[in-house]
Amino acid sequence: MNPSRRRAGFASLLMITGAALGYVGKPSKNMADEIGMPDLEAMFPKQFGEWSLEPSGAVILPSPYLQSILDKIYNQTLARTYVNTKGSRIMLSVAYGGDQSDGTSAHRPEVCYPAQGFAITANTQDYLQLPNTKIPVRRLMSVLGPRQEPITYWVIVGDEVVTTGVGQKLAQMRYGLRNLIADGMLVRVSSIDADMKRAYNLHTEFLLDLYAGMAGSSADRVFGRAG
Secondary structure: OHHHHHHHHHHHHHHHEEEEHHOOOOOOOOOHHHOOOOHHHOOOOOEEEOEEOOOOOOOOOHHHHHHHHHHHOOOEEEEEEEEEEOOOOOEEEEEEEOOOOOHHHHHHHHHHHOOOEEEEEEEEEEEEEEOEEEEEEEEEEEOOOOOOEEEEEEEEEEEEOOOOHHHHHHEEEEEEEEOOOOOOOEEEOOOOOOOHHHHHHHHHHHHHHHHHOOOOHHHHHHHHHHO
């Protein structure tokens, strides 16, 4: 199937499912009310494996304009920089929302990085192999002048992992058919490196160590529930 037909098929599916949801009625139960909102500061360990917080505590903060958008669509955000025993640095950014509405797409790196002047020069889907399952992730390369920042991210809707806007919308609809408004989380790691392969290997190492260092219930909310 060619790309235009595939896009048309997705659009038709979304329209049909949206019509079905409209017929059934808007969902009225918030997952966040049933399972509770996470505490990102407590959920993500400050030290795990060979990683610990950057001693200076330095993080790359979004512009005031972007921060104002994040404050409107997310209940919590977390930004940290970790360093391992070899001196490698990883920047972690997490955003949690009790209602995974369409507005959350504004924080996807494909959108928010260009809004800050970056060019996205590579965008591919990959998989992160965890001990009991694997999850889809999105790999990007962002460039701003001499700064080259490879990115790995994914979005959790309820307990489903998605990496595209269409996937996010379909997950919202699946929960909506169960009368649930899904909560969700965007998890992003990045580093400064012109070598994408080396950077993605480091991201994978960091994420596997993070997974191993988290409590089981926290890992489920961050990485999705194993199928």
